Structure formats: structure tokens, C-alpha cells
Amino acid sequence: METEFTNLVEDAGVKKRILQEGQGEMPIDGSRCKILYKGTLEDGTVFDSSLDKESPYKYRIGKEELIKGLDIALKSMKVGEKAELKITPSYGYGDEGDSFKNVPKNANLTYEIELINFKQAKKKKWEMTPEEKHQEAINKRTKGTAAFKQQNFKEAEKIYKNALSYCTLTTDEGNELKASLQLNLSICCYQLEEYKDSLDYAKKALELKTNQQQKLKALYRKALANIKLAELEEALADLREAFKMDSTNSAVIEELSRVKQLLKEARMKEKEIYSKLFQQKLYDESEIEPKKIEIKEAKSEGSSCCDPNEKIEEETQPKPTVENKDGQIQEEKPEERDQPKGENQESNNKIVEESATSA
Known part of the structure; x- marks a missing residue:
């Protein structure tokens, strides 16, 4: 019209x-x-x-x-x-x-x-009021959640981080939005196997001290990251605190039971390892002593062909001797020792005959 x-x-x-x-x-x-x-x-x-x-x-x-x-x-x-x-x-x-x-x-x-x-x-970030930034963070969180539902975790992580940079309100509403984004980042990092980052975001969410529901989620996400980082005692403490807040939460109950079982298995395995180490130590000590005894016996009997004292024993054997004309015992000379036994015997016979004639 x-x-x-x-x-x-x-x-x-x-x-x-x-x-x-x-x-x-x-x-x-x-x-x-x-x-x-x-x-x-x-x-x-x-x-x-x-x-x-x-x-x-x-x-x-x-x-x-x-x-x-x-x-x-x-x-x-x-x-x-x-x-x-x-x-x-x-x-x-x-x-x-x-x-x-x-x-x-x-x-x-x-x-x-x-x-x-x-x-x-769109206004630039620096042109926005805190309230406008807060609304922009909410809009970006919605986009991040859409990417997460499509299992595009890397893209969701990027959007959530960007949204977090708009969170400047220090009111309860502002802190709750910030905690929400940090919890979303924690689960994104968990899915991307970035467990240390997942743990850090859960801790930051806890530090904001917002509502009980967000605290429960933060403890649960923190426990999941600690399990992956093999910090089972920390995970157990987080889940016990979460259980105190909500004893009917099925996810918390399930993880609490699982962590207890993992701890039990870990302790049994540790006990088994220490037991094997202790037995090995006893076995090693029992092997050492008999060897010392065998060595001592070998030395006393002189039966080892590799005994270092064998050379000394050879040098101290008695040297060969002979009887001279006067009936005195004297050391056999090397040249005499080397002569054939037949010649020596003939000489000895002559000496005996001469002695008999003179007598």
C-alpha cells in the first residue's frame, strides 16, 4: 500500500x-x-x-x-x-x-x-561493551557446540577458545559462561587425546566456583583426564568428591567403580613385581656363597690345572742327586744327567771293580 x-x-x-x-x-x-x-x-x-x-x-x-x-x-x-x-x-x-x-x-x-x-x-571486539561481548561469546558457543555434535572436535576447540576471549563480565552470569566454555574445551581436548590440556581446563572451571552442577562436571572431567594420565589416586579423590555432591549420578558411580578396580589391579601388579624382585635377590645371594667355598676347596687340594701356584710348586721340587767316589751324595750335573744311561752304568761297574781290586 x-x-x-x-x-x-x-x-x-x-x-x-x-x-x-x-x-x-x-x-x-x-x-x-x-x-x-x-x-x-x-x-x-x-x-x-x-x-x-x-x-x-x-x-x-x-x-x-x-x-x-x-x-x-x-x-x-x-x-x-x-x-x-x-x-x-x-x-x-x-x-x-x-x-x-x-x-x-x-x-x-x-x-x-x-x-x-x-x-x-559486526563491531570489532574493542568496540563492544562487556554485555555485547557476553552475547557474542554465547553466539560463538552455539557454533562450537554444533561443530562438536558433528564430531569436528578440532574446529569446536578453536571456536570455544575464540568465544572464551570475549568473556569479560565478572558477574555470576559472566563466570558461569566462562566455566561453561572451559568445560566444553576440557571435553574437546579429551576427545583429541590432549589429556594435559583437558585437565587444565577442568581445573580452571573449578577455580571459578560457580554453581554446583558445573562443579560436578568439572570434577568428573578432571577425573577422566587423570585416569588417562595414570593419576588414579587423584581421579579417585575427584570422583569421591563428586559422589558426595550427587550420589545418584550414574556416570560418576560407574567411573568410581572402574577407578577402584584399576587401583586394585595396579596394586596387585606392583606387589607381584616386588615379590619377584625379592625372590630374585634371595636367589642371587644363595648362588654367590657356594662359589666361594668351591674356590677355597680347589686351592687346598691343588687339583685345578689352572692353579696359579702350580709354577711355584714345580720350582721347589727336589733336584736329582748322585753318589761320588767317596760315597758322598752330591748334586747331579746337567751334562751327566744328559748322558745315556748305558754309559753311566758302565762307569759305575768300573768303579766297583777298581774298588774291589784295591781292597
Whole structure:
């Protein structure tokens, strides 16, 4: 339904008449709009149009990509709205005109325009208030959760970390959001087998001291990470504390039972190892002593062919002796020892015969 023209500025330099109502929000400075438009001069000459293009014209408010009057008009429109605009030279091409578009100097302009859709401009983080950052963190958490449900844990971890950087509120609501993101990061890291990081995020969530439900989750996530890190005593302590908070929680009960069993098995294995080590020690000691006794016996009997004293024993054996002419015992000379026994015997016989004759 068409309406009467209304002034959008005080000096009536931009007027708008709605041809078709739109709905929803209106764009602001920085918004990226998709529009259809046609511009004509007072005599009806078309000087610019997007209607002959394959796709809508992309226009960013605040950059004055066309003329100032269009920026003002678009900020008053809703998605789906069609409007007719009357724009004076001060909000159009001014006293210079536009030779490229054949717009003369000081020309009054008429536009028919339709707002197809737009994307709201995002503020930079440093431009946001704490409340705006809080809302942005919530939005990012939602995106992270969607990635987690698709088992895209790495992408979810990245989004949650980014969301955490927007958490600046120090109120209870702000702390609960921060704890929620840290708990989500803890489970993401667990799925990615980054157990140390998973443990650290669970600890940080606990430090915030938020509501009981979040504390219970933090203790449970902390216990899961400790189990993977083989810190079973720590895990047992976490689960016992969680059990005190909620003795009906099936997940806590199940993990508590499992950790007790793991500890029992670990202690039995440890006991078995120590028992084997102790028995081995006794066995080693019993092997050493008999060897010492055998060595002593070998030395006393002199039976070993490798006895180091064997050489000494050879050197102290009695040297061979002979009886001389006078009946005295003397040491046998080496040359005599080397003579053949037959010659020695003959000499001895001669000595005996001579002795008998002289007698």
C-alpha cells in the first residue's frame, strides 16, 4: 500500500514514500545490503539502474558508494520494502553532477528502490561493551557446540577458545559462561587425546566456583583426564568428591567403580613385581656363597690345572742327586744327567771293580 512522502531529514532533502511494506529490523552504518534500484532525472531519463544486472547490487551503508541520500533512505527501510525516493542535489550529485552517468549539475533525482536483504555490521571486539561481548561469546558457543555434535572436535576447540576471549563480565552470569566454555574445551581436548590440556581446563572451571552442577562436571572431567594420565589416586579423590555432591549420578558411580578396580589391579601388579624382585635377590645371594667355598676347596687340594701356584710348586721340587767316589751324595750335573744311561752304568761297574781290586 502506497503512502504519502515523508521527510527523512530536517531540510526535506530526502523524502520517502513506501510502495510495499517490509518487515524485520533495519540496517545500520556498516551493514551490507543487497538492493534493486532505478534512478531517473526529472524528465524521466534513466541515468542508473541495477534492474538489468544478473544479481542485486551489493551496497555498504556508510561508504556513500552511490549518493548520501541512498544511505539515509536505506537506514529507514526493512527487508522486502519497496520505496520511492525524492532527493535534492545536496544529497545527490551536487553542483558538479556526474558526467559519466549523464547527471547534470544541481539535478533533482528520483529513485525506486527495494531492500532484498542485509547483513548487520559486526563491531570489532574493542568496540563492544562487556554485555555485547557476553552475547557474542554465547553466539560463538552455539557454533562450537554444533561443530562438536558433528564430531569436528578440532574446529569446536578453536571456536570455544575464540568465544572464551570475549568473556569479560565478572558477574555470576559472566563466570558461569566462562566455566561453561572451559568445560566444553576440557571435553574437546579429551576427545583429541590432549589429556594435559583437558585437565587444565577442568581445573580452571573449578577455580571459578560457580554453581554446583558445573562443579560436578568439572570434577568428573578432571577425573577422566587423570585416569588417562595414570593419576588414579587423584581421579579417585575427584570422583569421591563428586559422589558426595550427587550420589545418584550414574556416570560418576560407574567411573568410581572402574577407578577402584584399576587401583586394585595396579596394586596387585606392583606387589607381584616386588615379590619377584625379592625372590630374585634371595636367589642371587644363595648362588654367590657356594662359589666361594668351591674356590677355597680347589686351592687346598691343588687339583685345578689352572692353579696359579702350580709354577711355584714345580720350582721347589727336589733336584736329582748322585753318589761320588767317596760315597758322598752330591748334586747331579746337567751334562751327566744328559748322558745315556748305558754309559753311566758302565762307569759305575768300573768303579766297583777298581774298588774291589784295591781292597
